[in-house]
Amino acid sequence: MSKRSSWSIPYVxxxxxxxxxxxxxxxxxxFQDGTGHFTLKNIGKFFTDKDALSTFAVSVExxxxxxxxxxxxxYPAAWILSxxxxxxxAVTIILFIMPMWINALMRTxxxxxxxxxxxxxxGKGTLLFGMVYDYLPFMIYPIYNVLNKMDKSYAEAAxxxxxxxxxxxxxxxxxxxxxxxxxxxxxxxxxxxxxxAISEFLTNNKxxxxxxxxxxxxxxxxWNYGAALAFIMLIIxxxxxxxxxxxxxxxxxxx
Numbered sequence: 054m055s056k057r058s059s060w061s062i063p064y065v066x067x068x069x070x071x072x073x074x075x076x077x078x079x080x081x082x083x084f085q086d087g088t089g090h091f092t093l094k095n096i097g098k099f100f101t102d103k104d105a106l107s108t109f110a111v112s113v114e115x116x117x118x119x120x121x122x123x124x125x126x127x128y129p130a131a132w133i134l135s136x137x138x139x140x141x142x143a144v145t146i147i148l149f150i151m152p153m154w155i156n157a158l159m160r161t162x163x164x165x166x167x168x169x170x171x172x173x174x175x176g177k178g179t180l181l182f183g184m185v186y187d188y189l190p191f192m193i194y195p196i197y198n199v200l201n202k203m204d205k206s207y208a209e210a211a212x213x214x215x216x217x218x219x220x221x222x223x224x225x226x227x228x229x230x231x232x233x234x235x236x237x238x239x240x241x242x243x244x245x246x247x248x249x250a251i252s253e254f255l256t257n258n259k260x261x262x263x264x265x266x267x268x269x270x271x272x273x274x275x276w277n278y279g280a281a282l283a284f285i286m287l288i289i290x291x292x293x294x295x296x297x298x299x300x301x302x303x304x305x306x307x308x
Contacts, residue, residue, distance in 0.1 A: 079287070082280030095281035105266050105282065112263040115177075115252075116245035119184040120192075123241050124234065126185065127192035131233075132226075134193070135200035153190050158250055160187060165254045175257050183255040184245055191244075192237035199233030200226070243290050 086092045099105050134146055152160065164183050168175060207229065211221035249264035258265075263286065270279030 076287075079280045079283050082276050083284040084281075085277055087277065095277050096285070098278060099282060099285055105263075108261050108266050109246075109263050111260065112246045115180065115184070115260070115262065116242045118181060119188060119245045120238055120242045122181065122185050123189050123192040123237070127189055127237065128196055128230075128234070130189075131193045131196035131200055134197050135203075149190060149193060152186070157187055161251050161254050168255070175255055175259065177256070177260060179255045180252055180260055183251050184248075187251060188241045188245065191240040195236035195240065196230060196233040199230045203229055239294065243293065246289075247286055 083095055084091055084093065086094065130149070134149070161183055164186060165175070165179075168179050173179060203226070208221045208225045211225045212218060216224065246262065247264040247267075248262055249268045252258070252260050252262045252265060263282070267279050267282045267286070270276075270282065
């Protein structure tokens with residue numbers, strides 16, 4: 054234990070038990086049938102399962118709408134937080150952080166109860182409200198971090214060269230903040246597709262998302278097909294992450 058590397062052992066054990074091992078089990082179940090033999094039928098079933106495909110399409114639609122709303126609300130909020138001219142107190146930042154101190158499931162249950170008390174029928178509107186409420190901070194903070202660290206002299210130089218403040222914002226600030234926007238999109242879009250608790254409580258299970266299909270298969274002991282759906286979700290997340298990383302590198306090279 055005298056070596057510094059020895060202190061990493063607990064973290065390695067945790068990583069193996071709670072990250073690597075679950076992924077290996079998902080992979081094993083996804084490519085096995087009920088008798089434990091190798092098969093590709095579980096993966097192929099997804100592409101012929103109309104219920105799963107329609108649910109996936111609905112999940113992508115809801116995720117796109119949620120991400121778009123979070124960008125429209127989150128970018129101005131992040132810009133205000135990073136601009137000392139408008140934000141002179143740390144209290145403003147704390148107000149955005151405070152909702153994250155409460156468990157997401159508790160926030161969702163409270164939101165559903167609020168709609169019930171107000172007599173608002175649960176549906177897609179309440180689902181999007183709950184999604185934005187839960188995931189908006191994950192859009193604000195990546196953008197805020199980039200804007201806060203950005204060299205303000207770039208925009209000032211653009212104004213000195215004759216650009217209007219609005220044009221300097223669109224031509225300088227927005228392109229330089231794209232890495233934060235892309236990080237926020239990943240942190241909002243993918244969890245929205247795979248969630249199930251929020252849609253279950255805020256729509257009374259009227260609208261199913263992809264995570265709900267996985268949950269239903271696992272609960273009904275269809276472990277192999279449920280694992281296959283989870284594996285497909287992991288592939289989509291991995292590809293999206295790679296594409297966004299390549300896009301960020303390309304934009305960085307252009308800048």
